[in-house]
Amino acid sequence: MQNYAQTIVQQRPMSNNIVQGRAIPQPGAPPRNGPPANKIKRVYLQKTTKNKSFLDMHHYLKAIGIKNNAFMLTLLDSDLDGIDPHDPNLNVYYKQKVLRECLCNYW
Numbered sequence: 067m068q069n070y071a072q073t074i075v076q077q078r079p080m081s082n083n084i085v086q087g088r089a090i091p092q093p094g095a096p097p098r099n100g101p102p103a104n105k106i107k108r109v110y111l112q113k114t115t116k117n118k119s120f121l122d123m124h125h126y127l128k129a130i131g132i133k134n135n136a137f138m139l140t141l142l143d144s145d146l147d148g149i150d151p152h153d154p155n156l157n158v159y160y161k162q163k164v165l166r167e168c169l170c171n172y173w
Contacts, residue, residue, distance in 0.1 A: 120138045
């Protein structure tokens with residue numbers, strides 16, 4: 067007599083779309099994570115930041131001819147421009163926005 071777990075494993079159809087435990091997306095299928103391909107993410111540059119080292123690096127990279135010289139000044143949420151994340155009186159709404167920015171934006 068087989069136990070229940072062996073019966074379930076035997077009845078499950080095998081898929082050819084699994085390689086090393088990861089599913090392979092079908093051609094033409096929408097991406098599983100992230101925004102749709104036709105949605106454009108907007109990025110804002112915060113040139114009024116108090117982080118002097120980021121501004122100095124931006125000016126240095128621009129002076130030596132690097133085209134992508136403002137990546138460390140990007141903000142994904144324009145509402146956070148001018149917000150001090152260390153302000154103890156910051157309301158919960160902006161604390162959540164700062165947390166989301168930190169999770170999504172490395173810089």
